[in-house]
Amino acid sequence: MTPSAEPQPYPRRQWWMAAYSHEVTRALFGTTVLGEKIVLYRTEAGSVVALSGLCPHRMFPLDLSRVVGDTVQCGYHGFRFDPTGRCVEVPSQPEPSPAVLKSYPVIEQGGAVWLWTGEPELADPKRLPDLGAMGLGQAGWGVEHHPRSLLKGRYTLLIDNLLDLSHASFLHEHTIPKAEAVARVPHELIATEQSLNLRRLGCGIPPNPFFKLLFPAHEGSVDQSFDAEYLCPALIRTGGTLYDSASGQPLGTLNFIHAITPETPTSVHYFVMTARNFRTDDPAITALNLKMGQAIQPQDTLAIEAIEAVLSSALPRPVEVSVKADVGAIQVRRRLEAQIRAEAASLAR
Amino acid sequence: MTPSAEPQPYPRRQWWMAAYSHEVTRALFGTTVLGEKIVLYRTEAGSVVALSGLCPHRMFPLDLSRVVGDTVQCGYHGFRFDPTGRCVEVPSQPEPSPAVLKSYPVIEQGGAVWLWTGEPELADPKRLPDLGAMGLGQAGWGVEHHPRSLLKGRYTLLIDNLLDLSHASFLHEHTIPKAEAVARVPHELIATEQSLNLRRLGCGIPPNPFFKLLFPAHEGSVDQSFDAEYLCPALIRTGGTLYDSASGQPLGTLNFIHAITPETPTSVHYFVMTARNFRTDDPAITALNLKMGQAIQPQDTLAIEAIEAVLSSALPRPVEVSVKADVGAIQVRRRLEAQIRAEAASLAR
């Protein structure tokens, strides 16, 4: 399953979602991103700091340490590091050590902290996809932050999963409304330089209980446009818009925003956010979205972890076979491989 | 401990017990045999199907899937495969895919499903040892199916165990009736082209409580013939016959049939069946046999798993020393190695 060959299974010149904003406080928040241990915290002024999570003195994990003022103090021998990663105190001697913690560029946007894992000088906020366009951090939208999960599977399995939504008819058969139809709806592929969108269109869909739940006042049939849009290796949007069939007027948009952050070569952090531009204050819709996420995610986790167990084992497996519905996932694999190769080539120069 | 060197620690041109007949139903039964994931099920007509347990589309394990009519439908994207393994449906497109699932020859005999892991064209039911001769699926015999177990140890440790029954005096000291005597009873080795039998003979054994349990009406001493018979890597029979010492007439035979099916290079499925040709309808004897199995098996499991832990570790261990009682086990190792080498040679041609 490509791209998964070591030593570099992921692109590094990339913003990745490291945490929800609310997870980063004045206490240390430890995580692992692209195989690197990291601690996140806020300074007294409230800005987010991301530093290497290993003290270079004796490799003590800093998530077992503490914040003192704006510095991190190692819990083993008390070395202190400032928000840039510079050592400012070694308790057993008068002067600090030249030791430094690697420091990571971060942006806080759309209710999340985004971490840059490439060379710091290349960290450009413009390389983060337009979160506002999806409804994150935007007036007129209601957003739910679903609980984070950590899947024991390579991140590319999650990309594969999201870009072939025909799985909804089987894996989520009893969970997603009208799931049985998804696999058979034709889709078109809309490719731009940045993104790849698999769009399914349905016209003149008769009213059904799920649409009624979302738009109780609406009468008559609806048209639906449903996307699976790859924005970058870190971000996929699924979801779409319902229209009144008669007038062609949009009724509303519901997006599922999937942030995908590799933890190690064979595990991935998975954050789901839902964003809608209708009935934004209605707690019933919020509850519905969270409940749907709660039901769907364990099913995807089961599939991805079961496949990872196969890929990680030394046991034999058949040669992979693809079909037309995989066109999006396969183009994404090629883009991802090209991105990884381009980075490797640029580093080799 | 030979033969255990990778890449091929087991012969493949072999029938192996995959499941008890009662385990295979209209639902999918997943197992792993010789390192290959397999699903078993019955068609509407009741015949047993054995197919590869991995969907070649995205490696989803088919034991998490379902039977539809006579086909298997993958639980991820709904690909369907017929009992020969041919893909008959891809839901997202009109035509099926050329993908196939590997299909395994099976026979159902003696209350069990036997799977052929070699080239299908070589699958010959005659290569399965004569189960009826042991009492399986035979009129006039009573049979117990002991619960299956999965041991974390290479299958050759189980063969070693069964072919040196002197261990009964120590490992099963308090479990097997008159166990303390076993190690000291002399045995003879009866070799045929197919099998190797280590036979222990006891003459004029005075009545004891265990014999009384089996044959309450019998008076006087008995002669006993007790075998440990290797029939093939998949099957060992232990047990034997009691005779009236005075007349030489057989009182009855009790066999322990051990089906040994490698799961992976370091784990093994273990099925025990008991078969007897006396008091076949007596539930007290059935209960006695099951209870004895329930007590003995955990002791063998403990020994085999403890030894596997030693063999699998990187830690140093002494050079193996053998004694006369190992003659059967060592001849079996040689036959097994010869069988594996012959297969490799024939595949290389």
Next chain:
Amino acid sequence: MTPSAEPQPYPRRQWWMAAYSHEVTRALFGTTVLGEKIVLYRTEAGSVVALSGLCPHRMFPLDLSRVVGDTVQCGYHGFRFDPTGRCVEVPSQPEPSPAVLKSYPVIEQGGAVWLWTGEPELADPKRLPDLGAMGLGQAGWGVEHHPRSLLKGRYTLLIDNLLDLSHASFLHEHTIPKAEAVARVPHELIATEQSLNLRRLGCGIPPNPFFKLLFPAHEGSVDQSFDAEYLCPALIRTGGTLYDSASGQPLGTLNFIHAITPETPTSVHYFVMTARNFRTDDPAITALNLKMGQAIQPQDTLAIEAIEAVLSSALPRPVEVSVKADVGAIQVRRRLEAQIRAEAASLAR
């Protein structure tokens, strides 16, 4: 982190603490030392025997076996071995086998059993540091045997830990009395051919509740000498002596004796004993010492296991940085490496 490179991460010509004396009885006591499985037991006459813990017949672990008279009887097929490791019985045949169990030189001293892992002919009791000088097995001293623990970390991490006591101010901040001061007390390094001692001296320390607990009758300030003394890879002493500041007379000595026994390349047995030459019969001091150990050990275990997890993982880590306080630990690493290299060179000759 040196020295940790395989294949030989530890010196073998060394006495290591295998067990407390009270742990070795007429039953088999199994342990693993330097990667070798070992069983310990006492003969009828009470002397300690240490033999390889694997039966060379079929690698059955002898800690699952039993003592018969002065011999070990394997729990699988009943092979018996005398205290020198010679096979004296094979139950299935009249004569014993030439199989032998490796036998280890042992000494029982200071309430513990010490095992020699090098060539037996080099086992010299004089190479065991002077336990009496530390208060073990000595009249006029009270000793506590803290519960043994097994840390999932390479033994050198425990040596590093004990030789940089500045960690007390952070890792044991709320546990060790006056911990906050430790990191800032200057120390001197006293090196002899055998040992390396990092001594911290404090003069004119005003009375505090902890000193009052130990020496309730004493008035006025005290001087303190506190050591972290490396005696050999198997033994480190921390602790020291309090003096009356006015007269310079010693009030008493309290030693923490740390026995460090590698189990495998990445795990270590850890035994702590406290020894004092004042109020030796006072159960309140005994309780205090045990309680302090009970609080401190889990903190050190946490640090060592967290660092081992980093070192054992394939994930990237920063280059190690050392400071002045590491001078002792670094000299010990050099001695240890030199010891290992000298052994390898002598074996290669």
